[in-house]
Amino acid sequence: MFKALVMEKAGDDAPAKAHIREIDTQDLPEGEVTVAVEYSTVNYKDGLCLSPKGGGLVRKYPHVPGIDFAGRVEESTDARYAPGDRVVLTGWRVGEVHWGGYAQKARVKADWLVPLPEGLSTEDAMAVGTAGFTAMLAVMALEDHGLSPEKGEVLVTGAAGGVGSVATAILGQLGYQVAGVTGRPETADYLTALGASRIVARDEINTTTKRPLEAETWAGAVDAVGGEMLARVLGQMRYGASVAAVGLAGGAALPATVIPFLLRGVNLLGIDSVMKPFADRQRAWDRIATDLPVDKLQSMITRASLEDLPRLGADILEGRVRGRVLVDLGA
Numbered sequence: 001m002f003k004a005l006v007m008e009k010a011g012d013d014a015p016a017k018a019h020i021r022e023i024d025t026q027d028l029p030e031g032e033v034t035v036a037v038e039y040s041t042v043n044y045k046d047g048l049c050l051s052p053k054g055g056g057l058v059r060k061y062p063h064v065p066g067i068d069f070a071g072r073v074e075e076s077t078d079a080r081y082a083p084g085d086r087v088v089l090t091g092w093r094v095g096e097v098h099w100g101g102y103a104q105k106a107r108v109k110a111d112w113l114v115p116l117p118e119g120l121s122t123e124d125a126m127a128v129g130t131a132g133f134t135a136m137l138a139v140m141a142l143e144d145h146g147l148s149p150e151k152g153e154v155l156v157t158g159a160a161g162g163v164g165s166v167a168t169a170i171l172g173q174l175g176y177q178v179a180g181v182t183g184r185p186e187t188a189d190y191l192t193a194l195g196a197s198r199i200v201a202r203d204e205i206n207t208t209t210k211r212p213l214e215a216e217t218w219a220g221a222v223d224a225v226g227g228e229m230l231a232r233v234l235g236q237m238r239y240g241a242s243v244a245a246v247g248l249a250g251g252a253a254l255p256a257t258v259i260p261f262l263l264r265g266v267n268l269l270g271i272d273s274v275m276k277p278f279a280d281r282q283r284a285w286d287r288i289a290t291d292l293p294v295d296k297l298q299s300m301i302t303r304a305s306l307e308d309l310p311r312l313g314a315d316i317l318e319g320r321v322r323g324r325v326l327v328d329l330g331a
Contacts, residue, residue, distance in 0.1 A: 006064055032110040161249070234261075
């Protein structure tokens with residue numbers, strides 16, 4: 001038996017509620033690999049899955065949320081993994097459609113796992129989590145499209161959030177000048193410590209203007225907000241620069257024109273972390289192990305247990321979570 005957070009409904013039309021349950025291993029879903037989960041995290045999608053209606057993501061109850069986890073292989077019928085191997089999982093709709101990481105054990109398909117690179121512990125991996133993995137994919141995409149430190153300043157929107165915090169730390173470590181956008185002035189010192197060279201107040205950049213182009217300011221951008229802020233940023237990019245779009249905290253609509261694309265050759269890069277092929281995942285985790293200053297992870301972390309998750313799920317939906325939440329399944 002092992003402990004898990006289970007979302008349950010009293011009836012089809014009843015709201016889902018979280019309960020801490022003892023579950024038998026035989027109740028786990030099908031899969032080639034059983035993992036003893038050591039750590040998970042809290043992401044925006046987790047907040048949705050923990051909500052009474054499942055955020056439109058959960059289709060079947062009872063359900064175990066948790067869209068990412070790290071731990072050690074306990075059993076495997078796949079030759080790629082053996083007991084004791086350290087692994088990480090993000091994406092593949094685990095925690096949404098499939099049972100996820102808010103349990104002390106998980107059983108998943110071998111194709112969904114990535115071996116942890118040397119030098120990265122399971123705790124480090126979930127301090128990074130889906131948000132940090134997404135941030136690294138964004139940085140890699142910008143680099144693949146020509147970004148380098150000498151090109152100029154890089155903007156990170158939603159900089160105090162999970163993706164933004166890790167993106168700021170990675171870019172700072174790689175020698176970029178980073179401008180972090182935040183609507184919370186109290187996070188300025190936090191962002192500076194992560195690697196931001198200056199802070200941009202959200203009010204300066206979160207509304208569109210009538211002009212489709214403004215002064216060429218940013219050599220690259222990681223945008224976690226979308227909506228009007230992304231539209232504004234597109235008009236401020238330098239010629240040929242790229243924006244990596246990773247989120248939609250400010251809305252899914254994009255009230256922009258095609259002018260930045262046609263007159264400045266700006267690139268808008270969509271970053272998907274859910275269905276990324278294995279080779280791209282392995283490359284990203286290898287980069288995380290070498291390019292993310294692990295010592296700075298500690299300043300991003302809020303530690304939590306399974307019992308804390310219902311409250312933290314609500315908090316992240318309301319924008320009250322700074323940085324990363326590390327869920328200790330042994331706590």
